[in-house]
Each structure stands twice: as structure tokens, then as C-alpha cells.
Amino acid sequence: MFALVGRSIESLYQVARGLKTVFKHTVRPPITKNFPDDMPDLPGHFRGRLALAVNPQTSEHLCISCLQCERVCPDKCIQITSHKSPETNKPELIEFKIDHGLCMFCGLCTEVCPTSCIINTNDFEMADYTRESLVYDLKRLTLSQDESAHYFAKKELPMPKPKPPKPAAKPAAPAAAAKPAEDKPEAKPEVKAEAKPQDLPAAPAPESPKKEEQ
Amino acid sequence: MTSSAVPYNLNEIGKFFLLSGVWLGIIFGAVWAACWAVGMLVPQLILNAYPNDPCALNVANAIRLLTPLVGVMVFIPINAMYMVLAERRGLALFTVRKGPNRVGPDGFLQTAADAVKLLFKENINPHGGDVLMFTLAPIIFFAPSVFGAIPLLAAVTSNHDLFKIVNLPTGIFYVLAMSSIPVVGIVMGGWASNNKYSLVGGLRSAAQAISYEIPLVLAIITTCFLVGSLDVVNIAQMQKGTDNLASFGFLNWNFFGAGAIPHYLDLLMQGKLEGAQVVTSAFWSLALAFCCILLCGIYLTGACAEINRIPFDLPEAESELVSGYNTEYSGIRFAIFFLAEFTNLFIVSTVAVVMWFGGGATPFPGFLDANTFASIATPFNQALAQAGLPPLMDGQTMSGAFWAIFKTYALVYFAILVRGTLPRFRIDQLLDFGWKKLIPLSLILLLAVTYIRELV
Amino acid sequence: MGDLSELATLASKHMETWLFYLVALITVPFAFGVLLDRNIIRAGFLLIGVFGGISALFLLLQAQFLAMAQLMIYAVGITLVVVIALMLTNPRMEEDKSPSIPAQKAPAALVGTLLFIALYMAILSEGWGNNSEALSPDNITIIGYSLLTHYALPFEFASILLLIALVGAVMLAKHDHFNSKADIDEIEEETKEISERNEHVVKV
Numbered sequence: 001m002f003a004l005v006g007r008s009i010e011s012l013y014q015v016a017r018g019l020k021t022v023f024k025h026t027v028r029p030p031i032t033k034n035f036p037d038d039m040p041d042l043p044g045h046f047r048g049r050l051a052l053a054v055n056p057q058t059s060e061h062l063c064i065s066c067l068q069c070e071r072v073c074p075d076k077c078i079q080i081t082s083h084k085s086p087e088t089n090k091p092e093l094i095e096f097k098i099d100h101g102l103c104m105f106c107g108l109c110t111e112v113c114p115t116s117c118i119i120n121t122n123d124f125e126m127a128d129y130t131r132e133s134l135v136y137d138l139k140r141l142t143l144s145q146d147e148s149a150h151y152f153a154k155k156e157l158p159m160p161k162p163k164p165p166k167p168a169a170k171p172a173a174p175a176a177a178a179k180p181a182e183d184k185p186e187a188k189p190e191v192k193a194e195a196k197p198q199d200l201p202a203a204p205a206p207e208s209p210k211k212e213e214q
Numbered sequence: 215m216t217s218s219a220v221p222y223n224l225n226e227i228g229k230f231f232l233l234s235g236v237w238l239g240i241i242f243g244a245v246w247a248a249c250w251a252v253g254m255l256v257p258q259l260i261l262n263a264y265p266n267d268p269c270a271l272n273v274a275n276a277i278r279l280l281t282p283l284v285g286v287m288v289f290i291p292i293n294a295m296y297m298v299l300a301e302r303r304g305l306a307l308f309t310v311r312k313g314p315n316r317v318g319p320d321g322f323l324q325t326a327a328d329a330v331k332l333l334f335k336e337n338i339n340p341h342g343g344d345v346l347m348f349t350l351a352p353i354i355f356f357a358p359s360v361f362g363a364i365p366l367l368a369a370v371t372s373n374h375d376l377f378k379i380v381n382l383p384t385g386i387f388y389v390l391a392m393s394s395i396p397v398v399g400i401v402m403g404g405w406a407s408n409n410k411y412s413l414v415g416g417l418r419s420a421a422q423a424i425s426y427e428i429p430l431v432l433a434i435i436t437t438c439f440l441v442g443s444l445d446v447v448n449i450a451q452m453q454k455g456t457d458n459l460a461s462f463g464f465l466n467w468n469f470f471g472a473g474a475i476p477h478y479l480d481l482l483m484q485g486k487l488e489g490a491q492v493v494t495s496a497f498w499s500l501a502l503a504f505c506c507i508l509l510c511g512i513y514l515t516g517a518c519a520e521i522n523r524i525p526f527d528l529p530e531a532e533s534e535l536v537s538g539y540n541t542e543y544s545g546i547r548f549a550i551f552f553l554a555e556f557t558n559l560f561i562v563s564t565v566a567v568v569m570w571f572g573g574g575a576t577p578f579p580g581f582l583d584a585n586t587f588a589s590i591a592t593p594f595n596q597a598l599a600q601a602g603l604p605p606l607m608d609g610q611t612m613s614g615a616f617w618a619i620f621k622t623y624a625l626v627y628f629a630i631l632v633r634g635t636l637p638r639f640r641i642d643q644l645l646d647f648g649w650k651k652l653i654p655l656s657l658i659l660l661l662a663v664t665y666i667r668e669l670v
Numbered sequence: 671m672g673d674l675s676e677l678a679t680l681a682s683k684h685m686e687t688w689l690f691y692l693v694a695l696i697t698v699p700f701a702f703g704v705l706l707d708r709n710i711i712r713a714g715f716l717l718i719g720v721f722g723g724i725s726a727l728f729l730l731l732q733a734q735f736l737a738m739a740q741l742m743i744y745a746v747g748i749t750l751v752v753v754i755a756l757m758l759t760n761p762r763m764e765e766d767k768s769p770s771i772p773a774q775k776a777p778a779a780l781v782g783t784l785l786f787i788a789l790y791m792a793i794l795s796e797g798w799g800n801n802s803e804a805l806s807p808d809n810i811t812i813i814g815y816s817l818l819t820h821y822a823l824p825f826e827f828a829s830i831l832l833l834i835a836l837v838g839a840v841m842l843a844k845h846d847h848f849n850s851k852a853d854i855d856e857i858e859e860e861t862k863e864i865s866e867r868n869e870h871v872v873k874v
Contacts, residue, residue: 008651018636019635022631022635026308029225029226029310030226032311032312347715383734387739390742391739391741394742395746398745401750401753405711405757420753423750424747424750
């Protein structure tokens with residue numbers, strides 16, 4: 001009987017303590033954010049939408065078509081089309097497709113990429129109306145120079161070495177960087193075609209050049 | 215939890231109070247206007263149009279009789295909308311969130327939008343269910359809360375002329391009888407849904423309601439013993455404090471032993487107690503006050519179980535039973551269930567206010583009492599009198615209504631706090647707690663109060 | 671307007687009678703529903719309607735307290751228990767399609783008729799309302815007073831009856847196989863066996 005009374009008093013005290021604790025939370029500022037208005041401050045290693053970076057300094061496309069990401073991908077959602085450049089005998093990127101409907105954002109591709117070209121951005125708002133539009137092509141995947149610089153800084157990636165200057169192409173590239181991001185992927189193939197011959201010594205690709213075409 | 219590191223969250227708290235103020239203004243402005251129109255304006259217009267006609271007099275009186283019903287009907291939907299919003303915002307405060315804040319200015323219209331959405335959704339009849347009973351169940355759940363609330367109107371408006379007729383001599387017993395009916399609706403809905411989860415929810419609800427109704431009724435009956443009346447207006451007015459010490463303000467409430475403590479203090483101050491009497495009398499007064507606080511606690515616990523609030527929301531335990539008895543409900547029938555649930559919470563709080571917290575009495579004599587409100591009301595009434603219209607309000611009623619509302623919502627917020635804190639019971643713990651702890655305790659209190667009442 | 675007011679006075683004079691017929695019109699179909707509905711749980715819910723109607727009749731007779739008690743105890747408490755018991759006995763909740771046995775019909779009709787005649791005669795013979803108290807809205811006091819003075823003995827007997835029912839329910843709910851000596855021996859043997867087995871397991 002007395003034990004019961006003691007237990008009742010004890011439990012009442014505990015309930016009161018719980019109520020007090022919860023009530024004290026009233027004065028705390030809310031930790032939620034008004035999402036579409038305030039974007040969350042995501043850490044650099046957040047694995048969002050995949051994208052292809054360009055050289056933050058020179059705006060050259062960093063992909064060297066080594067196909068490592070395509071091979072490592074567990075979902076087989078990456079599809080690279082490349083051909084051997086007749087001038088340099090090096091593989092050259094034609095098309096790069098990632099099916100984000102299939103991707104599980106494991107980040108393996110970003111780990112194997114020798115040039116830190118393919119990266120996980122902090123973008124996570126990818127909802128779309130069709131499955132086809134979740135397949136991103138080279139144009140939609142390639143980041144602008146500013147964006148690339150932002151992610152290189154945020155992820156603390158080592159800066160890729162600038163390619164040896166080719167007098168005709170190089171001065172044009174920084175000027176192109178100021179243009180809006182949409183123009184970039186179109187500009188890229190020509191820039192790269194010109195840059196390729198000089199690319200040979202700079203590129204740290206350990207892989208032997210790929211010959212086949214997808 | 216270091217207190218120094220906590221930056222104050224005045225912004226969100228301020229928004230919450232603003233929201234409450236605006237919504238309460240809307241609710242009681244609307245209810246007051248409706249009651250005034252039906253109870254005073256329309257009868258007066260009829261009498262002016264047909265003077266000296268006995269039939270017009272009858273019609274005017276009949277319309278006047280409808281006032282309480284109209285008041286409740288206007289009150290319930292708006293109040294439920296506000297309470298849902300207040301609950302969501304209040305819970306957000308307790309759980310360090312923001313709550314709904316997109317619809318309308320800062321989320322003020324969220325529940326209005328929800329209500330409109332629910333009204334336009336399709337009514338789906340479950341396959342193999344009993345359609346008639348399925349439709350009837352929300353109505354049986356909802357209707358008693360409309361009719362059960364009516365006698366309380368007389369209590370909270372200090373027995374205003376318009377609400378006098380609903381003041382039954384069996385007042386509180388009527389409220390209790392009405393508040394026991396909704397369980398039938400839940401069991402019926404659970405059975406008619408032809409769904410295992412609904413059925414289990416309904417059965418649980420019945421078991422729970424039958425178990426917890428006994429301590430609840432015993433707690434109220436014991437308080438009625440103490441006061442010697444079943445009449446809600448009588449009970450509320452007996453607790454009205456004065457500025458004498460013998461019945462000082464809030465100390466005169468039933469919560470503090472129905473006036474035992476101020477009575478003792480008064481005797482002590484006048485030097486009428488001598489020797490050992492000082493101690494024994496103090497002991498019995500305090501014992502009575504303690505019993506009353508326990509009774510109030512039992513009532514609040516039982517009421518929580520009756521209306522299926524968390525921690526007793528087993529009939530709709532969403533982690534076990536999807537949504538319990540209302541799993542199969544959609545559209546307007548679900549809206550009625552939802553409406554009734556929150557109305558029941560309000561009614562239960564009002565009963566507690568009337569029974570233990572002094573009804574419409576001010577806690578401190580002279581603080582926002584009838585005189586203060588009369589000075590506010592006079593200019594309005596004069597302006598209306600010049601336009602040839604009946605007076606809008608009087609100080610007595612306003613003061614009563616204000617304090618009753620204030621206390622009721624204080625209890626509602628307490629229920630929200632409890633919801634934010636306590637986890638759900640398990641069904642066997644729930645029945646165990648009801649039958650083995652609360653019922654014996656309330657029986658012991660019934661005996662104790664009967665004896666202590668004579669000793670004080 | 672004159673006709674209307676006449677009608678109003680006429681209506682108010684016979685108000686109680688009209689209301690009685692209205693309540694009867696609602697209650698009697700409910701009662702037939704309880705008897706005739708093949709779905710036994712729906713019949714249980716219809717019983718609530720019958721009790722509600724009876725409590726409305728009490729209200730018409732100015733017996734507010736009885737009306738509320740009827741509503742609270744019979745219409746909700748007892749009927750709900752009945753409905754739950756029905757749900758537990760018939761888990762599939764299908765309509766009872768078993769054909770009624772003709773051999774039971776004649777005795778049932780006989781008993782029913784006899785019961786009806788007995789009730790009818792009882793109602794006719796009793797001098798109803800001769801010694802009733804004056805009608806007053808405050809009849810709770812009168813009820814309480816007469817329960818504890820004039821009707822104290824039946825009241826106490828009713829309490830004892832309820833107590834017996836309560837104790838009986840507790841006895842039923844307890845496991846009764848502990849009562850007989852043989853059962854206790856059996857259980858002791860079982861526990862011994864189990865403990866031996868457990869010891870064996872521990873040794874292994």
C-alpha cells in the first residue's frame with residue numbers, strides 16, 4: 001500500500017518533470033527552415049545530383065572518357081559515348097548520359113574519377129514529370145565555370161592543373177566563363193577539340209586510352 | 215539544456231498568441247453576433263412589425279428559445295478549426311518546429327483550407343460494409359457533443375436570460391449522459407467499416423470508455439456531494455469569490471476544497487479557533503483541498519481517455535491500427551469525426567472549469583470583473599440604443615464568458631502539452647490503470663470527502 | 671394569424687400526447703427491428719435506439735433524472751457490453767442463416783403469449799400514479815429521499831445483487847482449475863517435471 005503511494009508520487013513527479021522539459025522547449029527557436037525560401041546549408045560531401053565539372057580556372061571540360069565511372073556504377077546508369085580523336089589518338093567525349101531515375105547516389109563514380117570531373121552536387125530537387133526527363137545528357141550535366149569553382153572549393157578538391165596554353169584557344173576561354181551556364185556545354189566540344197593535343201602530358205589518366213565506342 | 219545558451223523564441227511565441235487572439239476574436243465575435251441577432255434583434259423586429267399580436271409574441275419567443283442551439287451551432291465548426299490550428303502550432307512550439315505557416319498570413323487559414331478540402335472529397339463506402347450504420351456513426355458521434363454542450367452555456371454566461379432555459383436541474387448529469395453516447399458512434403463506425411483495424415479500434419474504444427467513465431463520473435459526483443447540487447449554474451456561482459477573506463477569489467474554487475481553506479483562514483484571523491483546533495482544522499481543510507485536487511486529476515485523466523486524446527488514443531493508434539475506427543472514413547464523414555473530437559475536448563475542458571475552476575468567476579476579486587466589462591460595453595449599448603436596437607452585451611455576461619473561455623483554453627493548452635509529452639499507453643496497461651488504480655482511488659476519495667466534509 | 675394562434679394553443683394543450691405518439695412512432699419500429707433483424711449486431715445497435723426512446727418517454731413524464739440514467743446506463747453502458755459480447759462470440763459477423771427449428775416455435779409462441787398476458791394484467795391491475803409525488807423539476811431530491819427511506823430495503827437488496835454479480839464475474843474470470851485437489855497435484859507434478867527438465871538442460 002505504501003509502496004503504491006510512493007510509486008504514484010514518484011510517477012507523478014516524473015510526469016511533471018517531462019511536462020516541464022517539453023514546456024521549456026517552447027522558448028527555443030525552431031530548428032526547421034522554411035525550405036523553398038531558405039535552402040538548407042548542406043555539407044560538401046552531400047551526395048546530390050551528379051554533374052560534370054569543368055576546370056574552374058580554364059573552363060575546359062575535365063572528362064577524359066576513361067569510362068571508369070561507367071564500369072564502377074552498380075546501377076549501370078551512366079552511358080558514355082566517345083570516339084578516338086583522329087588527330088591525337090586519344091579518346092574524345094561525344095555524349096555522356098546519366099539516368100537519375102536509376103541512380104542510387106552511392107557516389108562510387110565520383111570516387112574513381114581520376115580528374116574529379118564527375119561530382120555529386122548539393123542539388124536534390126530533381127522531381128520531374130516524366131522518366132525520360134530524368135535522363136540527363138551532356139548539356140544538362142555540365143556545370144558552369146562558377147559552379148565548378150564553387151564545388152571544387154566546397155569539396156576541397158585539388159585544383160586540376162591548367163592545360164599548357166595554346167595561344168588561340170586559351171584567351172577565349174576565360175572570357176567564355178563570364179557567359180551564362182547554358183552556353184557552356186555547346187562551346188565545349190570545339191574548345192576541347194583544340195585543346196586535346198596539348199592535353200596529353202597534363203592529363204594524369206593512368207588508364208590506357210579506350211578504343212571502343214559505346 | 216543550459217539555460218544561458220537558450221536564445222528566446224519570442225517571435226514564434228508572439229505569432230502563436232497573435233493567431234490565438236485573432237481566431238478567438240473571430241469565434242466569439244461570430245457567436246456573440248449570432249446569439250444577439252437570434253435572441254434579441256429578430257424577436258424585437260417581429261414585435262415591432264406586429265405589435266399587440268399574440269401570435270407574433272409566440273413566434274418571437276420560439277425564436278428566442280433557439281438562441282442556445284444557434285450559438286452552439288455557430289461555435290462548433292469555427293472553434294474546431296481554431297483548435298486544430300492551435301494544436302498544430304502549439305505542438306510545433308513544444309517540439310522546436312514552426313508548424314503550418316503557408317496558407318494565408320502565417321498559416322492562419324490552414325485549417326479553413328483543410329476543412330474546405332475535406333468537404334469536397336469523395337465519400338467512399340467500404341466494400342461489404344453496412345452503409346446505413348456507416349453513415350449514421352459520425353452523426354451519433356457528433357450530435358451529443360452539440361446537445362451536451364448546451365447546459366454549460368448557462369453556466370459560463372452567468373445564467374444570462376437567453377440561456378436560462380437550458381439550465382436543467384440535472385445539469386451536470388445531463389452533460390455526463392450526453393458525453394457517454396459518442397462511444398456508440400465509434401463502435402458502430404468501427405463495426406460498419408468491415409475492416410479489422412476499424413473493428414479493433416471500435417472495441418478498444420468501447421472497453422476504454424466503459425472503464426474510464428466510472429472514475430470520471432465518480433469524481434464529478436463526489437464534487438457534487440461537496441457542493442450539494444447537480445445544477446451547473448449553481449455549482450459555478452457557489453465558487454464565485456468575493457474580496458472577503460471567507461471566500462477569497464480563486465481560493466473559493468472547488469479545486470481548493472470548495473472554500474474550506476479561505477473559511478479556515480477567516481476563522482483563524484478572527485481568532486475563533488483555539489488550542490488544538492488551529493492544527494486539526496488546518497489539517498482537515500488541507501486534506502479536503504488535497505482530495506479535491508486529486509478528484510480534478512482523476513477527472514482530467516478519465517476525460518482524456520473518454521475523448522481518446524493522447525496518451526489514451528488507443529482507438530486510433532496509428533502505429534498499430536492505421537487510424538483505428540476512422541480508417542475507412544473519408545470526406546465529410548471524416549470531417550464530422552474530426553470536428554466532434556475537438557469539440558469534445560472543448561466540452562470536457564468546460565466541464566472541468568465549471569466543476570473545479572470557478573466557471574466564469576474572476577480569480578482575483580476586482581480584476582477584469584463585471585464592472586470593468588460594463589464600462590467597455592456601455593458605449594456600444596448606448597450607440598445601439600440610439601439606433602433603436604437592443605443592447606449588445608452586459609458586463610456580467612461578458613466577464614463570465616471571458617473568464618470561462620480563458621480558463622477553458624488554458625486547460626486545452628494543457629491537453630496539448632500533455633499530448634506533446636506523454637507516450638501512448640499499451641491496452642493492458644490502460645485497462646489495468648483504469649480498473650485497479652483509478653476506480654479504487656475515486657471510491658476512496660468519495661468516502662474520504664463525505665467524512666472530511668463534516669469535520670471541516 | 672388568428673387561426674394560427676388557435677392552432678398553437680390547441681397544439682400546446684395536447685403537446686404531451688403528440689410528443690408521446692411521436693416518440694412511440696420512432697421507438698416501436700426500433701423494437702421490431704431488434705426482434706426481426708437477422709444481423710445480430712445490428713439488432714444490438716437498434717436496442718440503443720429503443721432505450722433512447724424509453725428515456726425520451728421518461729423525459730415526457732418529467733423524470734429527467736431517470737431519463738439521463740436510462741440513457742447513460744442502459745442505452746450506452748449495458749448495450750455496448752452486449753454488442754461487444756456479440757462481436758466476440760461471432761467473429762465473422764455474418765448474418766445468422768441457420769434455419770429456425772420448427773419444434774421450438776410452438777413453445778416460444780406459448781411463452782411469449784403468456785408473458786404478454788401477464789404483463790398486460792399487471793399493468794391493468796396496479797393503481798398507477800395514485801400515490802405519486804407532486805411533479806417538480808427538482809425531483810432528484812425526492813428520488814434520493816425516498817430511496818433512502820421508503821425504499822431503503824429494495825435499494826439495499828439491489829446493491830447486494832450487484833455485489834453478488836460482481837463477485838461472480840471475478841470468480842468466473844479466475845482460473846477455476848486451481849480449486850480441486852487433483853488439479854493442484856497435477857500442476858505440482860508438471861512444475862516438478864519442468865524444473866527437472868530445466869536442471870537437465872542446465873547440466874548439459
